[in-house]
Amino acid sequence: MSKNKSKTAAAVMTQRPLKKRIMDNWQLYAMLAVPVLLTIVYKYIPMYGIQIAFRDYKASKGFTGSEWVGFEWFLRFFSAPTFWRMIKNTVLLSLFSLLWSFPIPIILALLLNQMRFHRFKRVTQTVLYAPHFISTMVICGMIRIFLSPSGGLINLIAGTSIDFLTESAAFRTIYIASGIWQDAGWGIIIYMATLANIDTSLYEAAKVDGASLFQRICHIDIPGLTSIMVLNLIMSAGSLMNVGFEKVWLLQTDLNKATSDVISVYVYQQGIENAKYSYSTAVGLFNTVINVILLILVNKMAGRISDETSFI
Numbered sequence: 001m002s003k004n005k006s007k008t009a010a011a012v013m014t015q016r017p018l019k020k021r022i023m024d025n026w027q028l029y030a031m032l033a034v035p036v037l038l039t040i041v042y043k044y045i046p047m048y049g050i051q052i053a054f055r056d057y058k059a060s061k062g063f064t065g066s067e068w069v070g071f072e073w074f075l076r077f078f079s080a081p082t083f084w085r086m087i088k089n090t091v092l093l094s095l096f097s098l099l100w101s102f103p104i105p106i107i108l109a110l111l112l113n114q115m116r117f118h119r120f121k122r123v124t125q126t127v128l129y130a131p132h133f134i135s136t137m138v139i140c141g142m143i144r145i146f147l148s149p150s151g152g153l154i155n156l157i158a159g160t161s162i163d164f165l166t167e168s169a170a171f172r173t174i175y176i177a178s179g180i181w182q183d184a185g186w187g188i189i190i191y192m193a194t195l196a197n198i199d200t201s202l203y204e205a206a207k208v209d210g211a212s213l214f215q216r217i218c219h220i221d222i223p224g225l226t227s228i229m230v231l232n233l234i235m236s237a238g239s240l241m242n243v244g245f246e247k248v249w250l251l252q253t254d255l256n257k258a259t260s261d262v263i264s265v266y267v268y269q270q271g272i273e274n275a276k277y278s279y280s281t282a283v284g285l286f287n288t289v290i291n292v293i294l295l296i297l298v299n300k301m302a303g304r305i306s307d308e309t310s311f312i
Contacts, residue, residue, distance in 0.1 A: 128185025
């Protein structure tokens with residue numbers, strides 16, 4: 001009934017003249033104007049430069065003066081010797097990160113929500129949040145120290161002297177585990193806020209009916225988190241091809257490139273180090289298009305499974 005009422009109210013609102021709606025809510029539109037303007041200036045206007053992906057860009061000739069080459073740079077990227085390796089590494093790193101990183105904040109939020117010792121709960125939350133505020137460069141420095149073959153914590157515990165960062169097979173585990181450690185605590189904030197808004201009478205009714213703790217979590221907490229879980233999943237899928245450049249760049253070595261060679265690092269190397277601006281722009285544009293396609297597909301799939309989507 002509540003959904004039908006909200007749909008009816010929305011239909012009535014959309015039937016009113018646009019000018020009337022703007023006049024009635026001018027304060028909200030005024031507040032919205034600033035971020036919209038900033039988005040246009042910093043996000044949309046720079047898109048004019050995307051055309052260099054289809055040109056042989058020369059800085060002296062400018063955007064429009066450079067020769068139009070069509071899809072030449074895209075074809076060169078598709079025929080690059082490391083193309084399939086970069087695609088494979090980018091997809092696998094993103095998928096494994098999503099597989100392991102997505103459920104952990106949910107589990108932590110459910111566990112923290114059941115804590116009744118508030119002081120211990122606050123301390124635990126602080127400990128979990130703290131790594132998020134450490135810069136990626138510092139995190140990578142700590143990882144190198146922990147994994148050092150001479151005196152590293154992991155090697156001291158295991159009694160070995162392995163240089164893990166030169167092992168291709170270990171790179172994905174290092175990348176994903178460090179990402180969970182750094183971001184899982186921060187990710188629980190939105191889930192904790194959602195759990196705090198669940199009607200407490202539901203818990204009281206469940207206790208009266210004899211529901212166990214596990215049953216309350218399954219039938220009250222998890223359904224309450226479903227909408228935000230779906231939304232986060234859609235947004236995560238939309239950035240599937242955007243493997244974090246900074247961490248990969250800082251942890252990459254010549255010996256682990258078999259699993260650490262990803263598109264974002266390749267774009268940096270071609271664009272900044274080799275000054276191939278058109279080529280790197282084409283590669284970055286290809287990456288963005290794939291992300292947009294994935295976002296739309298996951299959004300459609302989520303819309304069929306539930307009523308939650310990120311856009312219409």
